[in-house]
Amino acid sequence: MKKHTLSVTVENKPGVLARVTTVIRRRGYNIESLTVGQTENPSISRITLVVTGDDPIIEQVTKQLYKLVDVIKIVDITEERSVERELVLVKVKADTSVRGEIVQIVDIFRGRIVDIGRSSLIVEATGDSSKIDAIEEALSPFGIIELVRTGKVAMVRGGK
Amino acid sequence: MNMRGAEILLHCLKEEGVDTVFGYPGGQILPVYDALYSSDIRHILARHEQGAVHAAEGYARASGKVGVCISTSGPGATNLVTGIANAYMDSIPLVCLTGQVGTSMIGRDAFQEADICGITLPITKHNYLVEKLEDVPRVVKEAFYIARTNRPGPVVVDLPRDIMEKVIDYEPGDIEINLRGYRVMKGYNAGQVISAVEMIKGAERPVIYCGGGVINANAAAELTELAEKRKIPVTNTLMGIGSFPADNYLYLGMLGMHGTRYANYAIGESDLLIAVGVRFDDRVTGHLDHFAPHAKVIHIDIDAAEIGKNVVVDIPIVGDVKEVLAAINQRLDAVEGYSEWHKTIDRWKEEFPMRYGPSAEGRIMPQHVVEMIYELTGGEAIITTEVGQNQMWAAQYYRGKHPRSFISSGGLGTMGYGFPAAIGAKIACPDKVVIDIAGDGSIQMNIQELGTAAQYRLPVIICILNNQFLGMVRQWQGLFYGGRYSFTDIEHQPDFVKLAEAYGGVGIRVKDAGEVEAALKQAMEVKDRPVIIDFWVEREANVYPMVPPGAALSNMLGGD
Numbered sequence: 001m002k003k004h005t006l007s008v009t010v011e012n013k014p015g016v017l018a019r020v021t022t023v024i025r026r027r028g029y030n031i032e033s034l035t036v037g038q039t040e041n042p043s044i045s046r047i048t049l050v051v052t053g054d055d056p057i058i059e060q061v062t063k064q065l066y067k068l069v070d071v072i073k074i075v076d077i078t079e080e081r082s083v084e085r086e087l088v089l090v091k092v093k094a095d096t097s098v099r100g101e102i103v104q105i106v107d108i109f110r111g112r113i114v115d116i117g118r119s120s121l122i123v124e125a126t127g128d129s130s131k132i133d134a135i136e137e138a139l140s141p142f143g144i145i146e147l148v149r150t151g152k153v154a155m156v157r158g159g160k
Numbered sequence: 161m162n163m164r165g166a167e168i169l170l171h172c173l174k175e176e177g178v179d180t181v182f183g184y185p186g187g188q189i190l191p192v193y194d195a196l197y198s199s200d201i202r203h204i205l206a207r208h209e210q211g212a213v214h215a216a217e218g219y220a221r222a223s224g225k226v227g228v229c230i231s232t233s234g235p236g237a238t239n240l241v242t243g244i245a246n247a248y249m250d251s252i253p254l255v256c257l258t259g260q261v262g263t264s265m266i267g268r269d270a271f272q273e274a275d276i277c278g279i280t281l282p283i284t285k286h287n288y289l290v291e292k293l294e295d296v297p298r299v300v301k302e303a304f305y306i307a308r309t310n311r312p313g314p315v316v317v318d319l320p321r322d323i324m325e326k327v328i329d330y331e332p333g334d335i336e337i338n339l340r341g342y343r344v345m346k347g348y349n350a351g352q353v354i355s356a357v358e359m360i361k362g363a364e365r366p367v368i369y370c371g372g373g374v375i376n377a378n379a380a381a382e383l384t385e386l387a388e389k390r391k392i393p394v395t396n397t398l399m400g401i402g403s404f405p406a407d408n409y410l411y412l413g414m415l416g417m418h419g420t421r422y423a424n425y426a427i428g429e430s431d432l433l434i435a436v437g438v439r440f441d442d443r444v445t446g447h448l449d450h451f452a453p454h455a456k457v458i459h460i461d462i463d464a465a466e467i468g469k470n471v472v473v474d475i476p477i478v479g480d481v482k483e484v485l486a487a488i489n490q491r492l493d494a495v496e497g498y499s500e501w502h503k504t505i506d507r508w509k510e511e512f513p514m515r516y517g518p519s520a521e522g523r524i525m526p527q528h529v530v531e532m533i534y535e536l537t538g539g540e541a542i543i544t545t546e547v548g549q550n551q552m553w554a555a556q557y558y559r560g561k562h563p564r565s566f567i568s569s570g571g572l573g574t575m576g577y578g579f580p581a582a583i584g585a586k587i588a589c590p591d592k593v594v595i596d597i598a599g600d601g602s603i604q605m606n607i608q609e610l611g612t613a614a615q616y617r618l619p620v621i622i623c624i625l626n627n628q629f630l631g632m633v634r635q636w637q638g639l640f641y642g643g644r645y646s647f648t649d650i651e652h653q654p655d656f657v658k659l660a661e662a663y664g665g666v667g668i669r670v671k672d673a674g675e676v677e678a679a680l681k682q683a684m685e686v687k688d689r690p691v692i693i694d695f696w697v698e699r700e701a702n703v704y705p706m707v708p709p710g711a712a713l714s715n716m717l718g719g720d
Contacts, residue, residue: 011341015277015289022281056468063465069286069306072341 003032004058005084005154008047008065009073012038016070020047023064029053033086033151044072048153077156084128084154088135089114093143094121102142109135120145128152161331165293165324166195169257171332172300173201178228180204180219180587182212186232187272189259191324204587204616207608209236211580213243214606217252218584221567222542222592224378226307227252227584232259234272237318238279242574244314245283249571250399251376253312255303260289262322276318285313293323301335309344311463312376345462348479348487356434356458356475357491363432363456365501366392369415369444372399372570373437373461373481380404380563382485383436389494392434393505395423397444398555400437401566406539406559412505413514416444417707418552421512424705424713426505430455437461437481440470441571442709450712460484512705512719514556519698524673526550526625526697530557532676533595533623536684541593542567542585546578546602548632550625552703554597565592576605582620583613593621593684600626601650610663613690621683622692624656627699635702639717660692671696 010016017036024031032050039046051061062074094102102121106113111125125135129152136147163171169192173181180202185193196203206212209231220227227247231240237258247254261270266289277287286306288299303315360366374383374396380403387394387410394404395412404411413420415427427433433455438444445451448470459466459473460481467476477484516527530553533541539561545551545568560566567585569577582596596603603624613620625631634648657667666686670679670693683691704718 018278019281026282060465060469067285067463067465069339069342 001052001054002078004051004053004076004078005082005152006049006051006058006062007075007077007154007156008049008071009039010045010047011070011072012043012045013070016045017047019068019070020065023068024049024051024061027060027064029057029061033149035151035153037153048151050152075156077154081157082154083157084152085126086129086132086152087124087126087150088132089148090123090125090136090139090144091120091146092123092139093119093145095119098142102139105135105138109138111135161329162327163330164191164195165296165326166191168293168296168330169300169319169324170195170199170201172297173228175332176300176304177225181228181230182206182215182219182584183230184209184212184232184236186236186259188233188261188321189230189236189319191321192230192257192259192319204583205612206580207611208606209239210243210576211583211606211609211612213240213254213256214246214574214577214580215584215587215609215612216254217243217247218544218567218581219588220252220254220584221581222564222585223588224564225588226304227254228257229254230257232272233261233276234274236272237276238274241279241283242572244280244316246569246572246574246577247314248283248285250569251312251372252314253307254314255307256314256316258316258318260318260320263291263320264322266320276316280316283314284316287316287318289318290320290323293326293328296323297332298335302337302339305337306342311373345479348477348484350487352475352477353484353487354491356477357488359432359456359458359475360390360434360488360492364499365430366390366432366434367412367426367430367455368392368394368434368436369396369427369438370394370400370403370436371397371438374400374403375437375563377437377462377481378563379437379482379485382482382489384408385489386485386492389489389492391495391497391499391502393426393502395419395426397438397441397570398551398568399570401555402560402563405561407561414555416713417446417709418556418703418705419707419713420514420556421705421716421719422505422508424707424716425508427452427455428714429504433457435459436485439466445470446707446711446713446715450714514719516701516704519673522672522674524670524676524695524697526627526695526701527553527557528673529623529625529676529695529697530554530597532680533597534558536677536680537593537595541565541595542582542589544568544578544582544585544594544596546596546598547573547575548599548602548630549627549635549701549703550597550599550602550631552632553625556703558597575602579603579620579622580606580609580612582622583609583618586618586620587616595621595623598622598624599631600624600628600653601630604654607659610660610665610690614664617688618690619686619688620690622690623680624692624694625697626653626656626694627697627701628653629699632703634700638700638702640708656692656694660690663690665690665692667691668693669696670694
């Protein structure tokens with residue numbers, strides 16, 4: 001079992017996301033993460049899906065998704081050289097005694113402090129999934145109040 | 161030209177060659193019905209929307225055209241759901257037009273509002289909620305195109321009332337299909353065809369296993385040519401009945417759970433399985449680990465997602481079955497001869513023929529009724545079936561010869577399918593004898609369609625194999641649940657003869673095996689109204705052979 005990142009190009013129409021997720025749920029596959037947004041062409045959206053499964057399962061997901069009229073193209077970019085990014089917002093407990101330490105950690109990860117409350121900070125960071133995992137782990141000893149991750153977006157490097 | 165939305169809709173339907181629709185009116189679909197009032201499209205009024213959608217499917221399957229049905233919003237639309245799911249499972253082209261509340265009311269839980277596009281998402285090939293009148297011509301064009309091309313299936317078009325009422329200046333014109341995400345399959349992998357040809361040439365014990373895909377692709381002639389050229393025995397699924405003539409000596413009958421012993425044995429011994437337009441359904445394969453254990457597999461199908469879904473395939477060929485078979489045939493020479501393989505199969509046929517026990521005291525065996533129907537029609541009728549024992553006996557004992565003449569709910573197994581499907585088939589093929597082989601349970605699920613058949617003077621014959629049980633479930637209870645017949649005894653029944661008469665049809669009751677033939681002949685003489693023949697059959701007859709669920713195909717009960 002392996003994580004696969006599928007880049008799914010779809011018509012930018014109402015209901016398309018529901019079609020895609022219905023196929024995946026109905027066939028019994030599990031979505032680890034899903035992001036969706038418009039591309040450079042406003043009539044086309046890109047869904048980046050992370051699905052766990054061995055190769056035959058991924059092949060079935062791909063074939064079943066291709067049967068949707070609104071799905072234009074699917075690329076499994078797991079093995080491709082690609083740039084992958086995820087964004088995280090973390091609200092972390094931070095009284096004055098630990099703020100300096102937190103700022104240092106955030107700097108190491110090249111993140112940013114985007115909000116300061118009386119006893120908490122909101123940290124923003126982007127990076128590939130392992131970096132986001134790492135910053136989450138680094139901040140957890142201070143006490144994470146709330147955390148939200150966007151899920152992965154990805155793009156193949158070079159001319160493709 | 162100024163036209164109302166509903167008129168534009170009907171105009172577009174006619175552009176698609178639609179001359180017959182099945183439906184049921186209601187509030188939100190009123191504008192469309194108002195336009196139908198002065199249209200030359202023939203509208204068949206069902207008595208329930210489920211009747212309309214099954215009839216549209218029967219029409220599609222008998223004619224090869226796209227079936228069209230119309231319902232109102234909300235409950236009208238949800239009543240179509242079973243029929244849509246049925247068409248989806250069996251890959252039958254349908255366009256279902258549903259009324260919808262006005263665009264300003266959508267999402268407000270208006271009276272008779274249902275999100276039919278949401279509901280039918282997993283059971284349609286595609287669906288549309290029409291958002292503006294200007295889209296109607298394109299949407300209708302795409303809906304028919306999607307429904308009938310590649311692997312066919314149902315498409316829903318949801319029509320908000322205000323859009324159907326609105327008037328615009330409409331100029332009919334050519335519409336180009338421009339679907340980036342949907343391409344019609346053309347061609348095939350020629351290298352794979354060559355590999356398949358080599359594999360066929362090298363095979364000693366080949367079997368063709370074919371299904372509904374052959375009928376959808378109109379490829380029965382190509383399939384028969386392949387079988388006859390290479391003397392390859394042929395077995396088919398329930399959906400594939402009629403894709404190969406049952407009176408051909410190469411025919412093995414149906415395979416699978418209620419297949420013939422010789423078909424299932426042939427699969428078990430085969431060294432090459434040529435799977436054509438099939439999806440390796442669990443009712444066909446039994447336990448997958450023991451299915452065709454010695455065989456290499458060539459799988460030809462239009463739907464790439466079917467290849468490798470359930471079994472590992474040696475040579476996959478994605479493409480139109482007709483085209484691919486023609487290409488294979490072209491590269492193969494005819495062979496003569498009667499090999500060890502044919503000898504083995506003939507021995508099985510002799511040793512394990514399809515047979516059923518005699519009944520006590522002149523009671524009717526249900527299989528005998530089906531055999532009699534075959535004899536009297538010469539296999540030239542269109543047979544529809546309900547679901548359960550009636551369906552399996554029909555599949556086993558009616559030896560159909562032609563494609564599009566055996567119409568049964570295969571994938572979904574919908575009780576109540578056969579009678580409305582027979583109505584649709586009769587409208588598509590008025591010159592054919594159309595017989596619904598029914599059970600006393602199933603027929604009561606859409607019995608109201610007697611009203612439709614009577615109104616349109618359709619001489620559809622319903623043969624109820626009446627055992628006063630939900631027979632297939634009772635059979636399983638007998639075999640696997642210690643004979644505890646939990647809620648399958650339906651002794652309390654209407655008088656089917658009176659019921660037929662109440663609707664303006666003909667009712668005949670047959671209790672004696674000696675009267676079966678006369679009753680069928682009498683029914684076939686009726687030309688202007690539906691007929692019910694209520695055959696009181698042996699109550700606890702079982703369908704055999706039977707592969708218990710989850711067992712290997714070779715592990716059959718009965719028929720030995």
